[in-house]
Amino acid sequence: MEEFSNLMQGFSVALTFHNLMFMFIGILLGVLIGVLPGLGGANGVAILLPLTFTMSPTSAIIMLSCIYWGALFGGAITSILFNIPGEPWSVATTFDGHPMAKAGRAGEALTTAFTSSFVGALIAVIVITFLAPLVAKFSLQFGPPEFFAVQLLTFCSFVGLGKGHPAKTIAAMMLGFALAAVGLDTVTGMLRMTFGTGELLRGFNFLIAVIGLFGIGEILLTMEEGLAFKGVHARINPRVVLQTWAQLPKYWLTAIRGTLIGCWMGITPGGATPASFMSYGIAKRFSKDGEKFGTGQMEGVVAPETAAHAAGTSALLPMLTLGIPGSPTAAVLLGGLLIWGLQPGPLLFVEQKDFVWGLIASMYLGNIVGLIIVLTTVPWWAAILRVPFSIIAPIIIVVCAIGAYTVNNAMLDVALMLVFGIIGYLFKKLDYPLAPLVLALVLGDMAESSFRQSMLLSRGEVSIFWSNGLVGGICGLAMLMLFWPVISKLLARLRRGNNDLDEARPVE
């Protein structure tokens, strides 16, 4: 029960007035970010990251991770009331959530969504509490080849679990790696791909990429739709909440299934979005009311919300233990750790106990605080969405520009943000996944250095990656993931007629 005493110590860190205040601010900002189009978990955290440089790392990560929880909650509000997913992972929530709202059951739908998110997140935090120390302890014996193998697995999982075409996933990923390589190579002191410009010396900052790709790209996409928000009014009173809670236990199996899918997809970087689709698809298949899905079934809200929140939360597990984030937002938080001078990875659990357990404790508290806040403040957020887009859009662009500027105090970054905005717009429209690009940009240097160190150990022999059972096993799994699109097609062909594999996969 070492974890338990560590966790208690973590609560003593998180439960100071100071940190509780940051938690509160974080959740409020997070919900706001989740509700507004063009601002999401990843770029919201990226914009606010420079403001935390002077804070203590523990307070900073508590606030930023609470922004993340808030954004996860916030996405559901727009999905249900306005049929506009504020975040990609809440697309599946619109399928049944919005019909419920249109049928006058908005309060019920929102309560269901928030409670499901809460349950999914809570179980995922419990998983983190007990699994993370084990993973960290286990990975202490990792050498460079093992680390590279885990990174390989991460990136291959995108190919295997993502919903985009493999060629596009790989291209996006490699673009990220290529951008990460730009600038001064710290090992040899050579300048790579700077083409004589001094500004490129420090390379591309992933925060700029995140703000451009997700922020500006999203605004351009939203603009295309011509945005006229037509929302359903929502009132939540305690009676509706209690009534809904009384009905929810019926769907415990759906919730647990969703949570498991979410945890799996969050730890392997499938991400919250495919997790929510997969959970919805499976719930539809196994529910006895399956054919009524899409008309406003509570179960159809429970399934994607538990999965999305569980995935979003468990994405922090590999980030903390291995230094490999499971989602773009986790990648931004990882960037934060590096900026605050903390080295993510197994040693974090040994050297920075207060930080790690403070963060884990704040996940419990943050989700409870978050649930209470969203349940009580829904009408507010709905009102914000009624502010015309022609006011919101320029303000979001201004906020993005400031966020991009404050990263390095460089105007070039603001211009780069616009370029990334165009890339984000084109890539989104053509179904290039953005998450692998961002993750590759964040992890590029780390992946490269573990690859180099492995090559040094083996004197250039690639066979080091299957030289022992552990590294070979991880690499084997990575290859399985890489070729999963091909394998799953073959399997489906083998058992034609019983093609549940295809249906369980997200809608393509």
Add this chain to the structure above:
Amino acid sequence: MSEDDHTDHEKHHHGVSTRAVEIGVALFTFILGVVVIMDSRRVGAGWAEDGPQAGYFPYYIGIILCIASAWTLWRALFSGKSFAGVFVSHRKFRLVLSVFIPAMIYVTATYFIGIYVASALFIGAFMYWHGRFSWTRIIPVSLSVPVAMFLLFEVWFLVPLPKGPLETLIGY
């Protein structure tokens, strides 16, 4: 990138097909891949006495990027019903440009007049063009945002943002 957009813009009068954009983006990533390969060869993609050279890792990244781009290019050229259809209609593209071009002007203006004044003008202009608001609503909104930003960044968090002549005038 910007040259690409110009050609895109001209084609949009007829409605550009998804296939054309798909090919354009795949060519773009392919060329980037070639650039990465060439630069990696320049700094050395092989093995020096003390270990891998600077271009060792990016070299393979470039190769994989080229292969993946070629794959997409192949699909766009020779197969796939999914590539049919219009990427963006003329009307929608105009809407997108009506956000993007002002944003570009805004960023350029920031160089000269500082971010606060530029933001106020940008928000005001945007509200005027897109929302057709009256001046009684434009002025309070477009002024309050930069003022709030100023208080938050310069005063509270002590993060300096780009400033222009106006800020110098009031002593910042």
